[in-house]
Amino acid sequence: MKWIRYEEGLKTVYQGMGIVLVFFLLSFIYSQVMLAACFAAVFAMFSFQNIYYSKVGKNLIVLPLRNRTRFLIGTENDLILEFENGKIPIWNGTLTLSIQDAVAPMVDDMDHFSGIFDFHVPFAVGSGEKVKVSIPLQGRKRGMARITRMTIKIPYLFGDGSVLMELAEPIRQENLVYPKILPFTGKLNPSPHRPGETEQHQGLFHDVFQPVGTRDYIPADRFDQIHWKASARMQKLQTKEFQAVTALSVLFIMNAIEKPRSPGDFEKKIERLASYVDYCTRNTVTYSIVINIQTFGVTPYVYIPLGAGKIRYQKIMEILARLSEKNGKIPYESILRSVDLNVTLPPTIVLITHDPELFGNITKKWLKYNHVVIDSFYDGRKEGW
Structure with missing residues (x-):
């Protein structure tokens, strides 16, 4: 020594x-x-x-x-x-x-x-x-x-x-x-455009392994959906009814660039992201994270692939604890274009950013096939908690 x-x-x-x-x-x-x-x-x-x-x-x-x-x-x-x-x-x-x-x-x-x-x-x-x-x-x-x-x-x-x-x-x-956790009181809505495992009252897709009952047959029903035992018991054709489901996995894209003349903006965004991660862990929702902070890995920015679980939650809390507003940052619009080209987009996308109007072209494109949430809570927008 x-x-x-x-x-x-x-x-x-x-x-x-x-x-x-x-x-x-x-x-x-x-x-x-x-x-x-x-x-x-x-x-x-x-x-x-x-x-x-x-x-x-x-x-x-x-x-x-x-x-x-x-x-x-x-x-x-x-x-x-x-x-x-x-x-x-x-x-x-x-x-x-x-x-x-x-x-x-x-x-x-x-x-x-x-x-x-x-x-x-x-x-x-x-x-x-x-x-x-x-x-x-x-x-x-x-x-x-x-x-x-x-x-x-x-x-x-x-x-x-x-x-x-x-x-x-x-x-x-x-x-x-670790960052401060603010309990998420809202709900992340699943995408109605993709099949999955999230229970819904109405949906475009059904889980064929979860029949919930039968109804009278109509000519538009498929032949393989007929419930023959119920039909014999009711003396008329019966069609199986299945649980309506849609997919729920989330991509969080955080803008690490601070809002002008807004001290503490970076910390608020980190707390917001940590609260979303806490919500997804408690509700067993798979999620991935993108942050426009420069790294030296395979991707030039912070990218955490899709996953879930408590061990993953602890590792992400450690990553968020290490991030600093002094880290080098990449323009947010460049990150959105890179994600659009290189990342398979999940059904739900959450953008944690200020000035969301600057990125309207990309979000309009995503809205055709995904559920997009723009979270600018400190601007008093309706998406805030």
Whole structure:
């Protein structure tokens, strides 16, 4: 474990040792035995201190941390740091951590500036001991928080000075704060143009594996739909009736470009998308996601294929927690054209965007075959919750 050491006040200590040595020699020359012994004891204490602080902390190791901690906004969890020390004990130290402000430390001694929390906790460890430091953290806002800096300050026992050790290796631990979930009170309507598994009172398609009854035969009915046992019982031809069904799977396309003069627009869209994902997971609706943020994968933008399930839900929450308004973005109309050309469109499409009038040509085309929802909730439109 590599530490960068900074020593403060060492020059003053050396000057003090020089003065004490001069007085010791003068006392010795003038045969002042008691006075010389006092100066010798002071010189010995300063010498011991220099030897101690030249070696302290060199064998201190930060044991591996838990890789990832997950938070909801307002929930608390503990950051646990474990240290293993060498032969030289550390007394009266102060551990200082700098962490990104997606989480907030629940301690009294801290500072907050430029998106970073600096906080301080007492630190001491004996010779050859292991010690755990537990720091409560609270989810503050959606995002990812890493520890950016760790230092340990050890003040001198005698004199005004200290040794500051800064960890020179990265700390591979991250704290993810999931976006806020707003319960979806509406309903995503299935497409009437495609067969599927969603029950409907009226539909163009029927599930032949779910007969719900019979009715009198009419000449337009198909021959294979006649219920022969019911016909024999009723003494007239009866036709099977099946459950009307249509397809329900959803494509969410979020516009990550912020609305002008609207602070927090990006966060509101993320919360909106997370709430839709929560609704689809609870109702077992398959869904896919497109976001116009640049990536380095097969597709140049964020694309999550069609699927469902709780494991997928957790992974998507982690992806949404990592997204930032500082990420590079692609024009929304370019994304819509790419989706139109390269993605098999599901029955229902939800556009989470501002200024939907700019993309009317593409949405009109999709409306012929799909159910399209334009969600511009912060503009007071009727599609809002």
